[in-house]
Amino acid sequence: MTDYSMKAPVLYGVGAIRQLGARIRGFGAKKPMLICDPRLEEATYEKAVSSVTEAGLDYVLFRETKRDAPIEVIDRCGEIALREKADCLVGIGGGSTLDTAKATAILLSHPGPIKQYILAQPIAVSVDVPIILLPTTAGTGSESTAVAVVNRTDLNMKWSVFVTLALAIIDPELTVSLPPYETAYTGMDALAHAIEGVTSNNPNPLSHACGLDAIRKISRSLRRAWQDGQDLDARIEMAQAAHLAGIAFDDAMTHFGHATADGMSINLHTPHGVGCALALPEVCARCGPAVPERMREIAEAALLPLRGDESGEELGRITADWCRQLMREMRIPSLKAQGFDRALMAEVAKETETSHLSDFSPVKVTHDLALEIAYGVYDNYQ
Known part of the structure; x- marks a missing residue:
């Protein structure tokens, strides 16, 4: 028996950002805070502000988000939102910006600081303000999920919290300006969500169907979006894939691939999507023998x-090789090429072994396996 649900209503389509102001008013809000990536394309920012002001709304602006949503930034954002009496939070940007918006909502509903809600075992926290999310990348799927991943900089750990969303606005046009490298690693992040969601030991019919469809779309369109960012058809399919992949892991959960990526983020300071991409071949190789039927479906979807008549081991190897080939084609560098010392992977492995995410792995993540996975990330992709 398994529990699963959709986490937020969705407004989807090219140009959907123009509905932002009307949707904010629909929630009865009068003064939204726009929480934006500091690198947000000016045209996207102007569309958001125009929609809000045309709806007759005042707004507060916060453009100080940082990678991995550190607690200090969230506390600062919450302080400004409370002072300005914001009654709706709108996140516009990549996954860290969207997670900042989610976590900030807690501070508009409960006493701070935020770190008291960001624990090793994630908890769900009720919020009193609507959260609206507009992704500008096709990868994190944060708009599809209740989870906010936050950097507990005081402990040098990345932990999570769950909040309820009011609306996701998915406008593929917002991703057209994403540079090739970010297109590559956010797209691989989406692929990791889909594959880990499908191979999780906590699957459900929705995660399975959405994950496989996301893999199909990514196999068709990620290279195209990387090669030509103006290819709107490819951007549309990748926006759909990222959203579906978010649904795929929201209840089923990711597992040791994301745990390993968190270990890389903590110890090597790699972008989340890069870590997920580099760990993904190791996920495929080890999940093939554990869940061969599901790995066959993944390979077919790709x-x-x-x-x-392939064995589970063969299916895992074939799919892992495909992931590595995708990374090579899109010039995602190996850890060695980035100048990292192999010895650091022992520290990465600690997160692989101890993260709550590894509890959802179809294979038991022992100390030895965690080391094998971490060193495999370094050794098997050059």
């Missing part, structure tokens, strides 16, 4: 050539 349109990989199969004989039909």
Whole structure:
């Protein structure tokens, strides 16, 4: 038996950002805070502000978000939102910006600081203000999920909290200006969400169907979006894939791939999507023997050539090789190429072993396996 649900209503379509102001008014809010990525394209920012002001709304602006949503930034954002009496939070940007908006909502509903809600075992916290999220990347799927991943900089840990969303606005046009490298690693993050969601030991029918469809779309469109950011058809399909992949892991959960990526983020300071990309071949290789039927479905969804009689181990290797080839084609560098010392992977492995995410792995993550996974990330992709 399993529990699963959709976490937020969705407004989807090219140009959907123009509905932002009307949707804020629909929630009865009068003064939203726009929480934006500091690198947000000016045209996107102007569309958001125009929609809000045309709806007759005042607004507060926060453009100080940082990668991995550190607690200090969230506390600062919450302080400003409370002072300005913001009654709706609108996150516009990549995953860290959207997670900042989610976590800030807690501070408009409960006493701070935020760190008391960001624990090793995630908790759900009720919020009193509507949260509206507009992704500008096609990867994190944060708009699809209740989870906010936050950097507990006081402990050098990345932990999570769950909040309820009011609305996701998915406008593929907002991703057109995303540079090739970010297109590559956020797209691989979406692929990791889909594959880990499908191979989780806590699957459900929705996660399975959405995950496989996300893999199909990514296999068709990620390279195209990377090669030509103005290819709107590819951007549309990647926006859909990222959203579906978010649904795929929201209840089913990711597992040791994301735990390993968190270890890289903490110890090597790699972007989240890069870590997820680098860990993904190791996920495929080890999940193939554990869940061969599901790995076959993943390989088929990725349109990989199969004989039909492959073992689980073969399916894992074939899918892992495909992931590595995708990374090479899109020039995602290996850890060695980035100048990292192999010895650091022992520290990365500690997060692989101890993270609550590894509890959702289809294979038991022992100390030895965690080391094998971490060193495999370093050794098997050059």
